[in-house]
Amino acid sequence: MQQDGDRLRWGVLRRLEFIDFRLFWDGRFNRSDLAETFGISTQQASADIAQYEKIAPANLAYDRADKAYKRTVQFVPAFIGKTIERYLLQIVAVENRWMRHEDTWFEAIPPVEVVTLGRRSTDPTVLLRVLDAVRNRLEIDVEYASLTGSIRQSRTIAPHAIAHSAGRWYLRSWSREHNDFRDYNLSRINEVSEWRRSTVDPALDFEWIHKINLVIVPNPELSPERQAAIAAEYAMENGNLVRPCRLSLSFYLMTQHNLDVEPGKLKPEKQQIVLQNMEEVFQAKAAARQMSIEALARAKGNQG
């Protein structure tokens, strides 16, 4: 199968993958499904099906009554692989209108409800300019939606990385106004106007570069059974989860899971996990921040 996979043309491979996909998700497919999805003739579709049958004969059987190929109980995906999470994500993307149903291979989107509050989506042009700036070490002028939302402020930033947390996209950047590194909410950037080479070394962003191990344990106020379940869900070893994390991002992770709330304020169910080394994280973050500010000031001094 591996050899077969290598010598098959890219297009044919995709079509076999499609067969695999539909068998997995719908349990059935038609010759015409294949023909319509890829814009090929029925003859070619028949040939493709025959080829799939040669590779994985036990996976499907034609049901004359239903006029469709159906998945057998022995079915094992031969092409789409073991990580099906990506397709689940497609469903989420369709529900959020990030992706069109036609751009997926789903015939019927499974009855999946996505529980989220939709936010404004990112402007492609902004994203494009921002990515360029990151890649080519540029300093850019951006129009940043002020807190009031009405007045538009111009900022000069030199972004060097992007981060994603809880549905929000952040831009890690040096700020000319403050001469330090901070996070900008990508969806609040409306326009990128000018760009020029940046003179700031992103290696000075110690809050970004330095990582710390977050030591996470189930909330001890929960019953032992519940704690064990949570340990299993997060695949904890020895009762704790050690998650390396950039210092500047640690707060987002903490916010996401209510790790930054003092114990006792929330019901334990709302705070299923807690952070053991919070103090250490706080101190490390503050120290790194200080280091960056001083290094940037020194660099500016040398330059001017």
Add this chain to the structure above:
Amino acid sequence: MQQDGDRLRWGVLRRLEFIDFRLFWDGRFNRSDLAETFGISTQQASADIAQYEKIAPANLAYDRADKAYKRTVQFVPAFIGKTIERYLLQIVAVENRWMRHEDTWFEAIPPVEVVTLGRRSTDPTVLLRVLDAVRNRLEIDVEYASLTGSIRQSRTIAPHAIAHSAGRWYLRSWSREHNDFRDYNLSRINEVSEWRRSTVDPALDFEWIHKINLVIVPNPELSPERQAAIAAEYAMENGNLVRPCRLSLSFYLMTQHNLDVEPGKLKPEKQQIVLQNMEEVFQAKAAARQMSIEALARAKGNQG
């Protein structure tokens, strides 16, 4: 271009899309990139590039010095469309190891950090059986990881929908043990053994079917500026956001955003939005639950 798009073969269209993609994300691409990604000859790749140039001549220019095609400033995506969020999601998927880098079109994954605590991923076979059960109205026996994580419990459920919230997947199901509808965490289902036709009508799951409008406003304890910014971020109209939501899912949405925490317990920054009609939601949910339980009991009485 539309006509061109229709008459182009599926494979060619994908390759033009690839050119568009690379121009967007990397700002550049090679003939050999195209050839290697799709397993075609360099000649064919040249032909494809020529075709793309015919369709969108202003989008790219060959840079002899760099030996690469480069994006021009006038670049406007001609194939990949306006919703680029789907590709951002791919990056998240790669970072979370749900997807392989090779299965995307990214040459270099942009320096994106994904802030999340990875959870155990879903077993494809379980997902497959569960989807079948939903689609064909089956009752299935599942092995559900008990709270202790060690003892395995068998449950008989008839699932009828799937929900996704904050990285977790839930299965909305009727439960034989309790004769009511409840949620099962998909990642805690280890195995699906037997299946048979279900006799329970999912239309009786009123907590699922009935929707309620969640009325969400910025936390009034925040400064007016901050409130305005949050209103903008969530695209609120008249200062509030009305989000229709299935009753059974309303709690997940509330949990995600700390809407279910009494005011004053958390710092306002950790509770940027609040729910105005919490009492109404609670009552509606309880009423629907009661209705379901009674309807199910009646149905059982008629049956037995």
Add this chain to the structure above:
DNA sequence: ATATCGCGTCAAGTAATTGGACGCGATATC
């Protein structure tokens, strides 16, 4: 100066795909 690399292109050959035609079996229609 010379080698190397990526590009473009011409020409001939091969593989993929189409269009047309036919038969087969299961369901729906009257």
Add this chain to the structure above:
DNA sequence: GATATCGCGTCCAATTACTTGACGCGATAT
């Protein structure tokens, strides 16, 4: 219970997509 319909499979010649091989061109590296 005859008849139409639909989706499938398959044979054929014709067409299109793609490959293999060969050559020249310009920019960079040695």
